Amino acid sequence: VRGDGTRVFDLTMQAGHKEFRAGSKTPTWGFNGDYLGPTLRAKRGEKVQVRVRNTLDEHSTVHWHGMHLPARMDGGPHQMVAPGASWAPHWTVHQPAATLWYHPHPHGRTEKHVQRGLAGMFLLDDERSAKLPLPKRYGVDDLPVVVQDVRFDGADFDHDHRLMANSGFLGDRTMVNGTLAPYKVVQDELVRLRLLNASTARVYDFGFTDGRQFSLIGTDGGLLEEPAALERVQLSPGERAEIVVRMEPGERAVLRSFPQKNYGDFWQTRFNGGDDTFDVLQLRAADTLRPSPELPAELGEPKLPDGSDSVRGRFFGLQTSGINGKAMAMDRIDETVTRGTSETWTVRNHDGVPHNFHVHDVQFRVLEVDGRQPPPELRGAKDTVFVPSGRTVKLAMRFTGPADPDTPYMYHCHLLYHEDGGMMGQFVVV
Ligand code: C2O
Ligand code: CU
């Protein structure tokens, strides 16, 4: 923390090697290390600055996914950092406690940059979250769980494996926080997992192998109003979920990704990895566990627009070739929204491939999924939502500014192969 109260972070994008498997060193990229990046953490109301340094031999950017901030600080494809150059965005945190993340966003190259290892978590806290009796000892009973699928070709990553259908790269195994076959010894009755799907194309349907229930406490943009008891939570690329699981002394609980239910028809499921199963993380409980306080009945107070004050509706048709029939163009502004207003965005996938939809700068409420009330995992603050083939989602969001007619934010499919291929558009707040 600097004298003026600004919390300063240093992030260096660098090349390295990591020994994922004994005796074999894989070329990687990372922030401040060989693979992935440090967890950044700040409080609501705090000023932050990140000093980004690019020591790679390619242009890149760092985008703060889920963060509400000025467009110039967003780290989208207009804020490129040249090899050897630095960039120091700064902003004030004006949003509730949440599990956000950061990753590169160079147009056309995002998939490659994330696959090589550039991603990290950005956690936000607020006064309310600090007081709630939730598991909150980082690395002890509050665990970051960055899930990625990978495939190796000898010592190297194989980043080019694609099945017939075209959701993008699909790996044949998963890692958590850059570790293959991960397990974690836990010593508390309640364990909080901050799940992040940092994979480039794969969708997960997380649950436990014994079918136990867990409590969903948070979604992309923060805590739910109240915990929801679930057995499964589906996360497409870019989405987050915070869950709390109860452990018994001495047991092992396995977090698995199950074959998908909401994933399109048989062929789409089959050829986009939708019927794959992965054991993602094993929790090993110590023989005696520290008692944890009961989960509170009420958590956050997400102030999400409900559509009633929307001044305008917009429609976004998703196809691999582009959004609303247009492939991304860096010099074209697709939508202009007015600062201080709410809007309702309807997003429809009329393609034969799964997609999702991510909007920069805002957290939205999912009003409807195919005309029906959304399931509990889509009832909190969201910035990314899965939109499989044939589905229509209706989203309400408020653009609080600041205005900047010259610098756009992005909306796009977060299956990075699609994003790179042009499934992205630009909006400005004026
Ligand atoms: Cu996580 Cu525009 O990205
Ligand atoms: Cu984003």
Ligand code: CU
């Ligand atoms: Cu897509």
